[in-house]
Amino acid sequence: TQLLEQSPQFLSIQEGxxxxxxxxxxxxxxxxxxxxQEPGEGPVLLVTxxxxxEVKKLKRLTFQFGDARKDSxxxxxxxxxxxTGLYLCAGWLYSSxxxxxxxxxxxxxxxx
Amino acid sequence: DTGVSQDPRHKITKRGQNVTFRCDPISEHNRLYWxxxxxxxxxxxxxxxxxxxxxxxxxLLSDRFSAERPKGSFSTLEIQRTEQxxxxxxxxxxxxxxxLGEKLFFGSGTQLSVL
Numbered sequence: 001t002q003l004l005e006q007s008p009q010f011l012s013i014q015e016g017x018x019x020x021x022x023x024x025x026x027x028x029x030x031x032x033x034x035x036x037q038e039p040g041e042g043p044v045l046l047v048t049x050x051x052x053x054e055v056k057k058l059k060r061l062t063f064q065f066g067d068a069r070k071d072s073x074x075x076x077x078x079x080x081x082x083x084t085g086l087y088l089c090a091g092w093l094y095s096s097x098x099x100x101x102x103x104x105x106x107x108x109x110x111x112x
Numbered sequence: 113d114t115g116v117s118q119d120p121r122h123k124i125t126k127r128g129q130n131v132t133f134r135c136d137p138i139s140e141h142n143r144l145y146w147x148x149x150x151x152x153x154x155x156x157x158x159x160x161x162x163x164x165x166x167x168x169x170x171x172l173l174s175d176r177f178s179a180e181r182p183k184g185s186f187s188t189l190e191i192q193r194t195e196q197x198x199x200x201x202x203x204x205x206x207x208x209x210x211x212l213g214e215k216l217f218f219g220s221g222t223q224l225s226v227l
Contacts, residue, residue, distance in 0.1 A: 004154075031213035042116070042203050042218025043155070050213055088154050092212050099145065099168060100216065102154035 003027060004089055004103035012109040016078055021106045023072045023089035030092045032065055032072045033100070037086040079110045114138060116219035118204050124225045125194055132190045133222045137206030144187050145216065146179055147203040148172070155203055161187060162210050194226045 007022045023032070031050040035043035047056050049065035049072065056063045060083075062075040072089055089103040117136045125131050137144050142163050147155035158177070159169045163184040173179075176194075181187040191198055201223050205216040 006154075009152075033213070033215075040223075041220050042205070043216075044218070045215045048213055048215070090154075099157050099160055101157065102147070105152070105154045107152070 003101050004091055006087075006089060006103040006106050008106060009104065010107050010109075012111065013079060014111050015080060019076050019079055019108070021074045021076075021087055021108070023074075023103050025070050025091065027091075027093060028069050030069070032069075032089060032091045034063055034072070034074055035088045035090060035102075037088060037105075043086075043088055076108075079108075081110045081112050084108060084110050116204055116206055116217050118202075118219035118222050120222055121220065122223045122225075124227065126227050127196060128193055130190065130192045131194055131224065132188055133202055133204075133224075135187045135189070135204030135219060137186070137204070138208075138217055141206035141208050141217070142184070143207040143210035143214070144181055145205045145207075146187070146189050147205065149201045149203055149221070150199075158189075191224075194224075196226050199224055199226045 004025050013019055031048055033048045034046045036046055037043040047063045049063055052069045053067045054065045060077045064073045087106045090100045092100055119134045123131055145160040146158040148158055149155045157170050158173050159179050161181040164181050176192045179189045201221045203218055203221045205218045207214045207216050
């Protein structure tokens with residue numbers, strides 16, 4: 001059973017459209033991170049959210065941490081082909097502050 | 113380039129053979145992680161080190177897997193008697209101190225194919 005569930009698993013949209021990716025869990029996280037991974041490479045950190053209800057913006061990307069610290073979302077405005085990749089949420093558990101747990105990933109494809 | 117480096121990038125082996133992967137973390141990073149990732153999935157935690165001490169191992173890590181970080185710098189991951197189910201991308205990551213919420217720096221991974 002995946003501790004962090006991401007939805008959708010796959011998303012293919014047209015350039016210029018908006019999209020939202022969700023990351024959900026029944027567990028409470030002390031902080032949550034979003035990474036982006038390209039084929040043949042390791043994940044690269046996009047953002048860390050640490051406070052329940054926190055919203056962070058990174059250009060066209062908006063990240064939100066749920067009030068209960070169990071879920072998060074990533075919203076992309078006016079998607080571009082360069083946004084294509086595997087988006088991974090990852091959480092640090094209160095019960096095991098020693099390692100980070102990754103979600104199942106959302107594979108995003110932006111068509112020109 | 114001062115990022116995390118992994119060697120080799122690709123490894124093809126026959127079932128039953130032993131393989132060893134190497135990870136060189138960013139210099140002076142105390143925390144080092146190993147993850148395994150299969151196609152279309154997120155990375156699965158295998159083990160981590162704080163300096164030279166291996167502090168946790170996942171239940172995914174059978175007796176055929178062993179990892180070391182002898183001097184608290186580079187690390188090796190060995191798989192003995194490989195099986196086809198071991199085919200995956202093996203990712204190494206490091207972080208400066210191992211603090212909660214700290215950024216992980218990943219290498220490009222070693223892609224293992226067991227025939």
